[in-house]
Amino acid sequence: MAPAESKTLTARPLTREAFAPFGDVLDIGGDPPKPMNGDRALRYHALAEAQVSGSDARVIVSIAVSKPVSGLVEIAMVERHPLGSQVFMPLDDGGLLVVVCPDEGGRPGRPEAFIAIWGQGVNYRANVWHGVLAPIERQQSYLIVDRDGPGVNLEEHVFEAPWFVRVS
Template sequence: MDIQDLDRIDILPLTAEAFEPFGEVIDLADAENFQINNGMCTRFNDLATVELDGEEARPLVNIFRGKPYDLPLHLKMVERHPLGSQAFIPMSKRPFLVVVAPDKDGLPQRPKAFLTKPGQGINIGQNIWHGVLTTLGEVSDFVVVDRGGAGNNLEEYFFDEGYIVDFGK
């Protein structure tokens, strides 16, 4: 099958309502915040629900450096983390692409694609199918909070033909 014949997924703007079945949007514009350190620092409080299951589970705080992808994107694989959530918080104001898929009987269904606003992050819920970190334009760094500890926390699924992800026409 030729790549132009693949099912097309249009990229949508990322909103809390549209993303709710898959996790949380991390956006300082909507966050509870208050002053600390004698008014010299603003704390944006409780931005994501960290989910951890399994023996010896502990949160990991990482930095991921993502190389940019080109659009249109040929989406061939999604993954999920059955033992914990995974939050991606950009360290720059560049938007990035988020691909998620609903689950049916343990298999990913037709994915959805979202484009973050500059500075928005996401917290992908535990056991939610999603694409890999997909930066656009430039190499980008992210603070990533996910699960460490015993157990296999990664499942991958490869689509037979895949999908084309791009902006609508």
């Protein structure tokens, strides 16, 4: 079944300016790096700030391996994490479909879609509606920095009718 035209999104390039309402773009194209380790490495410092709230909350680092998407991608649901931010930084070469929605009275509004290129990751701010991991065309691994601890830190929303994004 072909998607309704009003429910089809066009993904645009991921830029710091376009993504600013939802979080941070992690890449090395911003401020100049700082030398470290006796000038053997360059540090791209403070690309994002992890947010956590709640009693006994902590920042954790994880790795996820995700199945790829291609062609016309169905966006049936989005999620958000009210108690903390969430970083996804690719560990492999490849693109990532990034879907976010503005909040409209506690529900996700019209989705926006971005294509992250090699070397870009994202930091979703706390309480930002976003899609699930969607590497483009091949399986990829991601470094995740997010919150762990007590409290309900996951809300999911299933759209009445799915949205579609063409990625290739």
